[in-house]
Amino acid sequence: MYSNLRINKNHDETGSAALHLLIEHNRGIKMIPEKLTEVLKHDGVVAIATLGQDGPHMVNTWNSYIRITDAERLLIPVGYMHRTEANISFNNQVLITLGSRKVPGNIGPGAGFLIKGIASIETSGSDFEVTKAKFSWARAVMAVTANSIEQTL
Ligand SMILES: Cc1cc2nc3c(=O)[nH]c(=O)nc-3n(C[C@H](O)[C@H](O)[C@H](O)COP(=O)(O)O)c2cc1C
Secondary structure (H helix, E strand, O other): OEOHHHOOOOOOOHHHHHHHHHHHHHOOOEOOOHHHHHHHOOOOEEEEEEEEOOEEEEEEEEHHHOEEOOOOEEEEEEOOOHHHHHHHHHOOEEEEEEEEEEEEOOOOEEEEEEEEEEEEEEOOOHHHHHHHHHOOOOOEEEEEEEEEEEEOO
């Protein structure tokens, strides 16, 4: 069951939306919107922002590189991302934006999302293995558990 559009759309209080998503997660209710999985099927650039001791930092991946696990973790292949990894060990909160012009959105052609989540960089375990099988160049996987998913377009 998808409870997507309860996510953030009518919440101006981010903390309360995040709490809501955590509760949904714990109840085993799916929180990744269908629209987001649709966007991931189309070409597009993903931006991933982290915060380190030197300030904010941003890297990219491709929509088509992201895998969503049964546990609804977003898996991103890590080829380089050394500064990103250092930042995540300093502060594990990440912001992700992604979109596609090919998917109808809130106001016409083009849909996109802002995802706020908690990231970990993993070099073992099943989420790493599945990533490595697909992207042989991956030295690690970034696994992101979303606590807020907002359709911004
Ligand atoms: C469109 C695009 C896609 C990218 N995809 C990846 C990717 O999937 N994995 C990766 O490690 N770096 C990818 N990069 C490079 C990263 O954005 C980043 O520059 C590099 O990993 C270094 O990260 P760092 O500054 O955290 O060390 C991509 C860059 C662009 C512009």
